[in-house]
Amino acid sequence: MAPRPTVNRRQAVERPVRASRIAKTKKEQAIKVPSDELEAAVNDQVLEPVYGAPPAWSEGRQQLCDAIPWFRCTQGAMYHSEGFCYGFLIDADGGSRTYIDEEIIITRIGGCCTKDSGGNLTLEKNQDPDNALVQSIIASQNSRLAVGLVIGSKNKILNRDLPHRYNIMDWFRVTNVWYEKIGQKHGVKVRFEKLNLAEKSWWAAKDSLPLVPLDERDFETKPETLKCEKCSTESVRLYEDGWMCLDPGCVDFWKIENASPPAELTFNPDFLSFRSRPDPAIQPHYSLVPDLLSTLDENAADVSTSRIAWKGIVCPMCFKCIRRTFWQGWKCDDDSIGEGSAKSCPFQKFMNMNPVSLRVVLDHFELAPIKRAIVFDRKFSIPEIDDNTFFPYRKLTYKLDGVGSITHFVSNKTINSRANGPDDLFINLQRGDLGLKRFRLQSSLVAGTLTSHFAVNYGMPYKYVVSVDSKGFDEAPNDMLQALGRLSWATEKAVISSGDKYLPPNELLTLGYFEEMKIGFHDDGESSLGPSIATLSLGAKATMFVRMKYKYFNGSTRRAEPKQIGTLLQDDPVLKDCMFEDERRTLKEEFDAGEISQDEYDHSRRALSMGRKGKEAPVTIKMELHHGDLVVMHGENLQKYYEHSVVPESKLRFALTARYIKPDHVDAREIQKGQFSLAPDQIYDGK
Ligand SMILES: O=C(O)CCC(=O)C(=O)O
Structure with missing residues (x-):
């Protein structure tokens, strides 16, 4: 029998491969493409079909x-956590001298980059050994931890027609981590080698050669490794063009025989073709494609609202990654982006939502509180306490000078346990389908981020924080109207005590929080809302934080660049406890009195902030919201100047918030949605 050729080379490399950013077809491999034709070459690329299908995929990050x-990282190429690299994305920009074939990937590790005018990532500083990405990739290599790889469809180096935007590849081992000179800086590159060499990769070209069996592979031949004469560091020979010392601390770093290497380098075929002997000790930490659903016993108490139960899953029918957008579970065709094969996937998994009992979320359920004992932390505002006017509620009032007030009606066991009271509402809201869903945040750092809570809106449309489709109050279940009765009572009592006119609510937003869900800092809206907003808390305890908005605290908007000053406030209200309160007040008085010009006013204000980093305002009000408590925020400018966030504890909490939406901000056809009349047993008497 004729001897076989060197098998690894037949698999991966048959001729020298130029290490470039340009994707090349097999025929073009040694052809140099001028950089000004780069864009056109990439666009005109004819992509080859792939051999198989990814084990899981997604159209959205x-x-x-x-x-x-x-791969729990929404930005950057590497997912690292607690010092290890677990996953890596190969997408549009793998940097210069990138390589991909069926089993090998050579790429930079990402980080320390900015985008140049052409949209390419360039290293803006050296990547040193203390960099977290560098440490993580080395830690994974040293502890023989397999790394999962994902390939994005923007990758043009592989030259394959990838089926989806993000495609799970397989587990890889880290075989080499080294430094290269990239522009004027040094950055870290990595060579990944597919762990399972016994199975053909799905991303191989459809007409590619069959896989070389494991027992015919050469695991002995390794690329040449030489010791640097200057620093004694051993470095592997990466490029055909010549050996280079890869220690960035050495005077001979990145030089071929004392000279800079050519701009375009050709990979050393031995570096591409060597394969590591299978090693059973190299294992991943996670499953490549988890089957989360098989582990969720939906009949077990509280599983359906636990943290793990609102993670995404991989659709068992079409293998698409889907998020839990519905209160009851996952629906494959709901979380689609663009056209995709899964648009019509019928898979859906709605869980048995066994009601979570109050016993599970309230430590002191039944035992307390008969009267809630409250300890106030002196770091935050201390409220006025009134135990009499609305007995059995304790009324706590926080005043925000010249802005408004926050009234906290503290509930107790007697109030909560009355018929149609908070205890009943908490259980009843869990029966049936209220239509609670997670929506996309309108503005978020990463596009497509979902809220960390479920929402459903009744009454007038409320579109400030999330775009929630509103249902009319005529469709609202009795429990919502019972809650609306309480919220109307609380709003009226809080507003009338402050001497203002009471406007009955015409909108009710219900938020549902599973374990570890929350709502970050936001305001409820300025121009479209009336001055009063009332919330009823049900279930788990939560903490509400209130702070001044960044621009009112600092006197200017956030700066685009650290050295710049943001845009100064046109009309600075100089709120109590803002930065440079005294100076800003004096300047404002001088300006209002015509003693200084606009230029002088702005110049002096800029001088105050010069050289100072803007910062978030400290939290001024911190409230513990318990089951049955009612909170009313009141004041024309409260939502303009302040923002709030709420962080619940335990496995289930509802917040029902009633607002007055100004009818002139609502489409005339929607106005009737906000009309309601309460039945006698839905009107609340404060007991
Ligand atoms: O969960 C809460 O208590 C507050 C909810 C909230 O801030 C909102 O609906 O805007």
Whole structure:
């Protein structure tokens, strides 16, 4: 029998491969493409079909990160956590001298980059050994931890027609981590080698050669490694063009025989073709494609609202990563982006939502509180306490000078346990389908981020924080109207005590929080809302934080660049406890009195902030919201100047918030949605 050729080379490399950013077809491999034709070459590329299909995929980054535990990073190429690299994305820009074939990937590790005018990432500082990404990739290599790889469809180096935006590849081992000179800086590169060499990769070209069996592979031949004469560091020979010392601390770093290497380098075929002997000790930490659903016993108490149960899953029918957008579970065709094969996937998994009992979320359920004992932390505002006017509620009032007030009606066991009271509402809201869903945040750092809570809106449309489709109050279940009765009572009592006119609510937003869900700092809206907003808390305890908005605290908007000053406030209200309160007040008085010009006013204000980093305002009000408590925020400018966030504890909480939406901000056809009349047993008497 004729001897076989060197098998690894037949698999991966048959001729020298130029290490470039340009994707090349097999025929073009040694052809140099001028850089000004780069864009056109990439666009005109004829992509080859792939051999198989990815084990899981996603059209959105958020969906991918939610479902795949080894890739929970919505930005950057590397997912690292607690000092290890678990997952890596190969997408548009792998940097210069990138390489991909069926089993090998050579790429930079990402980080320390900015985008140049052409949209390419360039290193803006050296990547040193203390960099977290560098440490993580080395830690994974040293502890023989397999790394999961994902390939994005913007990758043009592989030259394959990838089926989806993000495609799970397989587990890889880290075989080499080294430094290269990239522009004027040094950055870290990595060579990944597919762990399972016994199975053909799905991303191989459809007409590619069959896989070389393991027992015919050469695991002995390794690329040449030489010791530097200057620093004694051993470095592997990466490029055909010549050996280079890869220690960035050495005077001979990145030089071929004392000279800079050519701009375009050709990979050393031995570096591409060597394969590591299978090693059973190299294992991943996670499953490549987790089957989360098989582990969720929906009949077990409280599983359906636990943290793990609102992670994304991989659709068992079409393998798409899907997020839990519905209160009851996952629906494959709901979380689709663009056209995709899964648009019509019928998979849906709605869980048995066994009601979570109050016993589970309230430590002191039945035992307390008969009267809630409250300890106030002197770091925050201390409220006025009134135990009499609205007995059995304790009324706590926080005053925000010249802005408004926050009234906290503290509930107790007697109030909560009355018929149609908070205890009943908490259980009843869990029966049936209220239509609670997670929506996309309108503005978020990463596009497509979902809220960390479920929402449903009744009454007038409320579109400030999330775009929630509103249902009319005529469709609202009795429990919502019972809650609306309480909220109307609380609003009226809080507003009338402050001497203002009471406007009955015409909108009710219900938020549902599972374990570890929350709502970050936001305001409820300025121009479209009336001055009063009332919330009823049900279930788990939560903490509400109130702070001044950044621009009112600092006197200017956030700066685009650290050295710049943001835009100064046109009309600075100089709120109590803002930065440079005294100076800003004096300047404002001088300006209002015509003693200084606009230029002088702005110049002096800029001088105050010069050289100072803007910062978030400290929290001024911190409230513990318990089951049955009612909170009313009141004041024309409260939502303009202040923002709030709420962080619940335990496994289930509802917040029902009633607002007055100004009818002139609502489409005339929607106005009737906000009309309601309460039946006698839905009107609340404060007991
Ligand atoms: O969960 C809460 O208590 C507050 C909810 C909230 O801030 C909102 O609906 O805007």
